[in-house]
Amino acid sequence: MQKIERLLAITLLLQTRGKMTAQRLASILGVSARTIYRDIDALSLAHVPIAMDYGPGGGYYLADHYHFDATVFTREEAVSLVLGVDMAGNYSLFADDDGLHRALFKLEAALPEEYRADIQAAREHILFDTTAWEDDGTTGAFLERIRHAVLTGHRLDLLYPWTTRQAMPALRWLRVDPYGLVYKGLTSRQVRTGVWYLVAFCHASQQVETFRVGYIQDLRVRQERIQPPPNFDLQIYWKETRHHLAEQEQPLTATLRVKAAARHRLRGNYTVLREEADGSVLIRVQQESLQEAVAYVLSLGSEAVVLSPARLRAAVLTTAERIAALYREEVKDASNF
Template sequence: MQKTERLLAITLLLQARGKMTARRLAEILGTSIRTIYRDINTLSLAHVPVSMDYGPGGGYYLSDDYHFESAIFTREEAVSLILSTDMSGNYSLFAGDDRLHRALIKLEAALPEEYRADVRAARERILFDTTAWCCQPLQTTYLETIRSAVLDSYHLDMLYPCVSCKDKPGVRWRHVEPYGLVFKALSRRHVRTGVWYLVAFCHTCQLFQTFRVGYIQNLHVRKEHISAQPNFDLQSYWEEERRFLDVHKQSITLLLRITPQARYNLRGEHIVLQEERDGSALIQAELESVEAAAFYTLSLGTGATVISPDEVRQAVTAAAHAIANMYDNMYHKPNGETTPA
């Protein structure tokens, strides 16, 4: 949870539930008590009248006549906060709390009209799918940049590992028009854990595709606005795409021979099947697709060798050749150009 989102959550919790201790706020928001102290100071500096009662039964509280002032947030912050609360409606933090839901509704109603128009536009382009899949989340390095490009309707160039592409497998640049972001929950119990997908029209393939944000290896924003296709609807597209992924999603049992050095870089759930005296090991990991298994292997560099299955070995080989060709072409360019044409 970002700091601005946390400040909003503290304000809404105090407004909806009344007096609360720093320890209780820290437990709900999944942070430290020290962080809550700093957040309370930040709210006070922003003229949010947080008071404190000491002793047994004490805690932080807001005055009864306090009204949330939406003007303390910028347009972008307001959009981010409302989208965050849309998503958090499925968290244990907000589940079954009618008072807090009413506070969230009041927050949105208090926004200026131009902010609410931006919120409506953002909701059409950013979805939160809380039906659970069982796969591993990845770090989303470029998520904020992509989110801005989606909301501002800018073209993107991205370096993406197309290991499952039959035409030109491997890592390559793609020119895309971003139409939406989808957050796919991985667990019904922990909705905060999930995977971000970019829905975009790919000029390389001339069709709409779904890209996993965590797989993007490099990204450039083109200051060129897309010409939105009026008949495209993100909700309808994702419903169809999810049905396709549910049918074709098959777990891959990946067997890797790992060097002692590479073992320090292992992430996610895995099983050590055999360990050698030199520290190397045979490991098994469950991945959701050939593409995910290839990406997992490539992230370990030369310290991992695919034992099985064959399709993952072939995908890793194709991606490695594509990476080598990319760098070979890059260093043979007269000006050392590293960005896409």
């Protein structure tokens, strides 16, 4: 978001929502509180009457006499904004909340009549079919609770496949202080898709880590309140992290031989390369990362064998050996009772 767009967004937020803190504005707009302070100064220099209440319940607000004129939008900008919200589909961060659309209705009502006619015409002639996005799993079952914890500053416990240098990922409860959420778009030939990440201080590693929301298996919101360090900037952190993250989660194409008994369990983006006389198939399947590819293969049990790549074969073998060792220990412990 460019600065002029951000200044406009701050003005609209203060007008529609009333008093807001710099931290709240920063979390909504995805910038640091320091950036919001600079933006408020810029708005004041532009004679936008923003005032500040200090202490508990305080925040920035617009003078009662000030009203933002929605006609500042051009005709093309108004149509683009409305269609952009329509296209967002189920990518809203606020689960089961139509606040975005309510805000849009308010904006449309404030636009000139001729703009509303253009918007109606655009909606009649441009359609966004988002049904393919409904089950893409990008948001994760816990996104709404994580969002709330990020904005209210509540500590979290996550059940997450945690990786150490000595072993493959294993489920473990981790205590974290949530600092922010990031939505990263992914390239796909089939559908528009992406992944949510939680950026949080991890007590186990004693550093800021990036957690993929879709990998979280369980979640507990704790009563303890946290405050991100004043020098932490989510945008700077993400710029430094995303290149390393991309290396870890490179898309992977695997070739599997799947027995006939498991063909009904095949899912996702796969292509049948060859069918054998015994009913088994040779398939090529696309996965977003090595970790997801391992989970996919293991979900097929002993009815699937990885033919390539070699690193996936090795990862499946290592994970299966760890699972077997875990069950041997459980059986041994059970026999002692």
